[in-house]
Amino acid sequence: MTDMLIRPAAPARTLRHRLTRFAEAATTPLLPADYLDLVAPLRSGTDLRARIVSVEPETRDAATIVLKPGADWAGHVPGQYLRIGIDVDGVREWRAYSLTHGPRADGLISITVKAVPDGKVSNHLVHAARPGTLVHLEQAAGDFVLAEQPGKLLFVTAGSGVTPVIGMLRNLFPVADSGVVDLPRSADLDIVVVHVAPSEPDSIFIDNLRELDHHGAVRLVPRYDDQHGLLDVNDLTGLVPDLAERTTYACGPSGLLDALTEHHERAGLTLFTEQFRAGFVEAGEGGTLTLADGTTVAADGGTPLLDVAEAAGALMPSGCRMGVCFGCVLPLKEGAVRDLRNGAITTVDPISAGAGGVPIQTCINAAAGDCHLGEKR
Amino acid sequence: MTTIQKKTVDPTAHLTAEDIEMLGKELDEIRQEILDDRGERDARYIRTVIKSQRGLEAASRAVLLFSIFPPAWVAGTAGLSVAKILENMEIGHNVMHGQWDWMRDPKIHSTTWEWDNASPSDQWKHGHNELHHTYTNVVGKDNDLGYGIMRVDEEQRWVPFYLAQPLWNFINACFFEYGIAAYDLELGKNLAIPKEKRSADFKARAKQTLNKIRQQATKDYLVHPALSIPTGSFVPTLAANFTANLVRNLWTHSVIMCGHFPEGVETFEKKSIDGETRGEWYLRQMLGSANISGGPALHMATGNLSFQIEHHLYPDLPSNRYAEIAPKVRAVFEKYELNYHTASMPKQVYSAWHKIVRLSLPNGWLEDTNAKNAPAQLAKLYKMTTGGPKVRRAIEARSRQERRRREDAA
Numbered sequence: 001m002t003d004m005l006i007r008p009a010a011p012a013r014t015l016r017h018r019l020t021r022f023a024e025a026a027t028t029p030l031l032p033a034d035y036l037d038l039v040a041p042l043r044s045g046t047d048l049r050a051r052i053v054s055v056e057p058e059t060r061d062a063a064t065i066v067l068k069p070g071a072d073w074a075g076h077v078p079g080q081y082l083r084i085g086i087d088v089d090g091v092r093e094w095r096a097y098s099l100t101h102g103p104r105a106d107g108l109i110s111i112t113v114k115a116v117p118d119g120k121v122s123n124h125l126v127h128a129a130r131p132g133t134l135v136h137l138e139q140a141a142g143d144f145v146l147a148e149q150p151g152k153l154l155f156v157t158a159g160s161g162v163t164p165v166i167g168m169l170r171n172l173f174p175v176a177d178s179g180v181v182d183l184p185r186s187a188d189l190d191i192v193v194v195h196v197a198p199s200e201p202d203s204i205f206i207d208n209l210r211e212l213d214h215h216g217a218v219r220l221v222p223r224y225d226d227q228h229g230l231l232d233v234n235d236l237t238g239l240v241p242d243l244a245e246r247t248t249y250a251c252g253p254s255g256l257l258d259a260l261t262e263h264h265e266r267a268g269l270t271l272f273t274e275q276f277r278a279g280f281v282e283a284g285e286g287g288t289l290t291l292a293d294g295t296t297v298a299a300d301g302g303t304p305l306l307d308v309a310e311a312a313g314a315l316m317p318s319g320c321r322m323g324v325c326f327g328c329v330l331p332l333k334e335g336a337v338r339d340l341r342n343g344a345i346t347t348v349d350p351i352s353a354g355a356g357g358v359p360i361q362t363c364i365n366a367a368a369g370d371c372h373l374g375e376k377r
Numbered sequence: 378m379t380t381i382q383k384k385t386v387d388p389t390a391h392l393t394a395e396d397i398e399m400l401g402k403e404l405d406e407i408r409q410e411i412l413d414d415r416g417e418r419d420a421r422y423i424r425t426v427i428k429s430q431r432g433l434e435a436a437s438r439a440v441l442l443f444s445i446f447p448p449a450w451v452a453g454t455a456g457l458s459v460a461k462i463l464e465n466m467e468i469g470h471n472v473m474h475g476q477w478d479w480m481r482d483p484k485i486h487s488t489t490w491e492w493d494n495a496s497p498s499d500q501w502k503h504g505h506n507e508l509h510h511t512y513t514n515v516v517g518k519d520n521d522l523g524y525g526i527m528r529v530d531e532e533q534r535w536v537p538f539y540l541a542q543p544l545w546n547f548i549n550a551c552f553f554e555y556g557i558a559a560y561d562l563e564l565g566k567n568l569a570i571p572k573e574k575r576s577a578d579f580k581a582r583a584k585q586t587l588n589k590i591r592q593q594a595t596k597d598y599l600v601h602p603a604l605s606i607p608t609g610s611f612v613p614t615l616a617a618n619f620t621a622n623l624v625r626n627l628w629t630h631s632v633i634m635c636g637h638f639p640e641g642v643e644t645f646e647k648k649s650i651d652g653e654t655r656g657e658w659y660l661r662q663m664l665g666s667a668n669i670s671g672g673p674a675l676h677m678a679t680g681n682l683s684f685q686i687e688h689h690l691y692p693d694l695p696s697n698r699y700a701e702i703a704p705k706v707r708a709v710f711e712k713y714e715l716n717y718h719t720a721s722m723p724k725q726v727y728s729a730w731h732k733i734v735r736l737s738l739p740n741g742w743l744e745d746t747n748a749k750n751a752p753a754q755l756a757k758l759y760k761m762t763t764g765g766p767k768v769r770r771a772i773e774a775r776s777r778q779e780r781r782r783r784e785d786a787a
Contacts, residue, residue: 022600025592025595025596025599025600026596026600026601026604027596028592028593028595028596029491029492029493029589029592029593030431030491034431034484035431035435038428038431038432087417087420087480087482089416089417090415090416090417090418090419090420090421090479090480091416091420091479091480091481092480092481092482093481319503319506319507319511320506320507320510320511322511322655322658323693324506324510324511324692324693325475325502325506325507325510325511325692326474326475326478326487326488326502326506326693327502327503327506327507329475329478329487329488341405342409342412344412352481358481359478359481359486359488361475377488377489
């Protein structure tokens with residue numbers, strides 16, 4: 001009896017495939033891309049990057065960063081955001097910002113950033129970023145986009161939460177040097193913008209909103225905390241009498257969004273929200289440790305995660321156990337740790353968590369909150 | 378290389394336990410200063426080095442496409458040799474130490490880096506970062522000391538086999554990358570096990586190493602020579618790549634020898650590190666390493682391993698900072714009256730080779746030999762080489778006796 005061996009069809013050996021293999025053989029242990037990226041970082045077929053074209057101040061603490069994205073940029077829909085990785089003090093940091101233009105003819109994209117107090121990345125982008133700097137990108141994402149037939153709309157924006165809304169408005173009503181351009185597709189729109197800011201000078205994009213208001217494209221209802229007091233969502237009915245007929249899009253800090261969600265649910269109204277500022281884990285003393293296999297154990301603030309995990313019977317990569325060899329490095333997917341040698345805190349922001357976590361040395365870091373470790377890469 | 382515990386004079390005898398802990402704290406402070414200041418300048422440094430190295434390598438390989446012309450061969454070979462040295466030393470070694478992990482750049486990270494060397498990075502990191510850097514100069518723990526293959530300690534009994542060790546060492550220097558690969562595989566230990574009993578882990582790692590060697594050899598000895606065929610430069614390019622690998626091997630071997638081999642570098646007994654404190658660990662690193670003095674080009678070419686002492690104290694600090702902290706580290710040595718071992722490259726290389734030659738001969742033979750007694754000494758060596766263990770022991774005993782008598786007389 002003969003065994004029939006069914007071989008899977010060999011992959012098509014195209015010329016391109018062979019050339020790639022040959023180029024790889026010539027550059028091993030590196031890849032051809034490692035050389036090409038040095039001269040053409042924005043070319044097609046490599047990691048997505050962008051070059052900063054200009055940094056345009058919007059207010060004293062906000063700026064629009066205009067970027068030329070790499071060839072593989074797939075475009076975006078107004079209201080979407082992108083993840084941007086930029087080196088601040090030599091350390092790669094990832095944050096999300098919404099795109100502020102609709103698709104532009106020159107292919108450039110832009111984000112508008114408000115420098116938040118102690119915000120490492122936002123302050124760097126607003127005050128220190130220089131044209132020519134190379135940054136890292138991910139494709140645009142986010143469901144905070146307008147429906148095909150928008151109907152009557154209400155935008156509630158607070159602080160830098162205005163940026164995705166500006167992206168939508170700029171797409172609906174492009175602003176040329178001569179003023180606002182009326183597009184046929186936007187003729188039937190009826191839009192109210194309730195814009196909340198601490199004070200008038202702190203209000204980014206207020207000039208753009210006023211211009212659209214003067215033109216009649218939108219009705220602007222500015223609410224400044226210093227003049228009008230903090231916005232109470234129950235006042236919305238007074239500010240926007242036909243609230244019930246409108247679909248609400250809200251973007252801002254979580255307090256406002258939570259209140260709006262509750263209000264709209266009670267009233268049975270449609271609401272789309274986008275929370276913008278990512279939450280960070282506050283470093284505390286100790287917490288729990290969750291391993292890749294799901295095991296969770298208590299971890300005190302003075303014992304290295306490696307020891308905690310091993311005491312719980314886990315098989316951990318390890319080496320010198322003194323912070324020297326980096327044999328124990330694992331991605332921290334969630335939480336915060338404290339370096340037992342110098343007290344330095346490492347936290348995982350949601351963007352890094354999405355990208356697989358921050359690699360940490362488990363032998364010298366102790367829990368400073370509830371930590372989740374991933375698999376060795 | 379008698380261990381510090383067996384020496385008659387202990388260079389640390391004047392230090393109390395409190396001194397050693399204070400010393401550890403002072404060294405921790407130096408480390409913290411760099412951590413606090415580490416930033417954009419350092420990131421720019423490593424990216425510039427990587428970019429320059431890749432540019433130099435690409436340009437050298439392009440020139441070698443015309444290596445049939447002697448000036449092109451010389452320029453291309455020299456450039457490629459330098460590029461390979463930079464890649465292994467200032468970039469590969471240091472990236473794999475995790476010196477640049479803090480940048481969170483996945484392309485310059487100890488967990489993703491692969492280097493232009495026969496040993497796969499995973500295996501090298503285990504052998505080097507874990508074993509050598511944790512158990513530096515501890516006899517029986519740190520294989521870098523060379524006990525397995527050479528006579529590096531007077532305490533090791535001399536046998537005629539060791540006469541050839543200068544030759545072995547030279548051959549190892551020429552093919553150093555394969556020596557490292559074999560060493561990281563613990564080839565000697567594993568090949569001694571019968572084939573069917575070898576661990577699955579060893580087999581997997583051996584396969585990984587062979588695969589890496591195949592890729593490396595294909596690149597240097599097939600792909601690039603083949604690309605040179607249009608100008609009739611297949612053989613010259615192959616020779617150029619072989620030469621560049623040879624130069625890199627000889628250079629890295631010399632630098633590594635300078636780190637822990639020169640006379641005066643201390644070694645330690647296995648028991649001495651039981652319950653070792655952080656201060657004691659620092660002290661062992663201080664006494665177990667030797668620096669090479671020189672200019673910026675030398676430091677760059679050694680991957681800043683010319684600051685071997687600083688590197689062993691702080692293996693994960695960015696290499697560009699070692700030069701900066703060296704004076705502070707030296708001040709700690711002086712404060713605690715310890716010997717900061719540093720000398721020029723020729724001196725350290727000579728010292729290391731002298732030790733290898735000296736220990737390839739019976740104890741005291743080289744020191745006792747002069748122009749006058751050379752024939753008698755040679756005859757003695759001949760007898761020890763051809764005679765059995767009994768003869769050797771008898772001659773050794775007599776030599777020791779004579780030496781003691783001479784010392785008493787002096």
